[in-house]
Amino acid sequence: MEVRELGEFGLIERIGRLAGLERSASGAGVVLGIGDDAALLRPRAGHDVVVSADAFVEGVHFRFDHETPRLAGSRAAVAALSDLAAMGALPLGLTLSLSVPPRAETRVVLGLVRGLVEQAGQHGAPLIGGNVARSRSLELHLTALGEVARGKALRRHRARLGDRLFVSGPLGRSALERARGRIRHLPEPRLALGQALARSRRVSACIDLSDGLIADLGHLCAASGVGARLDASAVPRPRGFAAACRRSGADPQRLVLSGGEDYELLFALRGTQDVPVSIRRLAGPQLACVGRLAAGPLELVGTAGRMPPQPGWRHF
Ligand SMILES: [Mg+2]
Incomplete structure (x- = not known):
């Protein structure tokens, strides 16, 4: 059946039913979800509200010859929630503005929504509202809402010269799957880790790795007004990555440094002591120090090659 046969209100009703499946996962902070003119959230006293918008467009962010609708929807949720993780926030909920071609x-549309709702629900972010509109392309526009203790949000701009840089886990897998045209892997938004980083006074800056390590490190450096020395050989990679890249004729270094959509966290740590145990435990075994902030431009060491010519994802 095509969406135009189901109609706007039919579609909204089906989406509402899917969202209802996850209602048990709601709770924290949601006073009112889907069903009125707007949703109501009540963050805990002493908390700031964190808001992030994301677009997920067919042909740009997902293609159905590369993955199932359900996985694409799940990946949209991960992308949205990862921005909350990067701020150290606890998720409260998501809204979805859906643009749909009538045909x-x-x-397919409900598969996308199902993946989105399931994935977000698992991370405590129920679908609390949205909108449906006719459009030429299939697009999901998400707003992720969260809360963080007042004044404690992780930011990009407080890193200083000498701070060490850490990556929370392996990079490159999503890019390799995109290069192969077959997406199976669903990354994890590092929400618990982000919240732990926000509680630590030694974490001076943080960003999630959505566009690629070099691009996102560049954003952090620009915001902080510093450069960095990045050791390419220290960046964690998935197990068996070199062999998998060889089989696909892909350049592993390029995928690791510029691939994107891994949604690990990149953070800067002050001082020379070890990473706090609480952070190490949440990050897992592949947490790695990949360099430090330095004067001058971004410098890549630990590699025979030069800086990859394409520094990361660019829309235009
Ligand atoms: Mg981000």
């Missing part, structure tokens, strides 16, 4: 298959 889109209902099965």
Whole structure:
């Protein structure tokens, strides 16, 4: 069945039912979800509200010859929640503004929404509202809402010269799957880790790795007004990555440094002591120090090659 046969209100009703499946996962902070003119949130006293918007467009962010609708929807949720993780926030909920071509298959659209709702629900972010509109392309526009203790949000701009840089886990897998045209892997938004980083006074800056390590490190450096020395050989990679890249004719270094969509966290740590145990435990075994902040431009060491010519994802 095509969406135009189901109609706007039919589609909204089906989405509401899917969202209802996850209602048990709601709770924290949601006073009112789907069903009125707007949702109501009540963050805890002494907390700031964190808001992030994301677009997920067919042909740009997902393609159905590369992945199932359900996985694409799940990846949209991960992308949105990862921005909350990067700020150290606890998720409260998500809104979805859905643009749909009238001839889109209902099965495909509801598959996307199902993946989104399931994934977000698992991370304590129920779908609390949204909108449906007719459009030329299939697009999900998400707003992720969260809360963080007042004044404790992680930011990009407080890193200083000498701070060490850490990456929370392996990079490159999502880019390799995109290069192969077959996406199976769903990254994890590092929400618990982000919240732990926000509690530590030694973490001076943080960003999630959505566009690629070099691009996102560049954003952090620009915000902080510093440069960095990045050791390419220290960046954690997935197990068996070199062999998998060889089989696909892909350049592993390029995928690791510029691939994007891994949603690990990159953070700067003050001082020379070890990473706090609480952070190490949440980050897991592949947490790695990949360099430090330095004067001058971004410098890449630990590699025979030069800086990859394409520093990361660019829309235009
Ligand atoms: Mg981000």
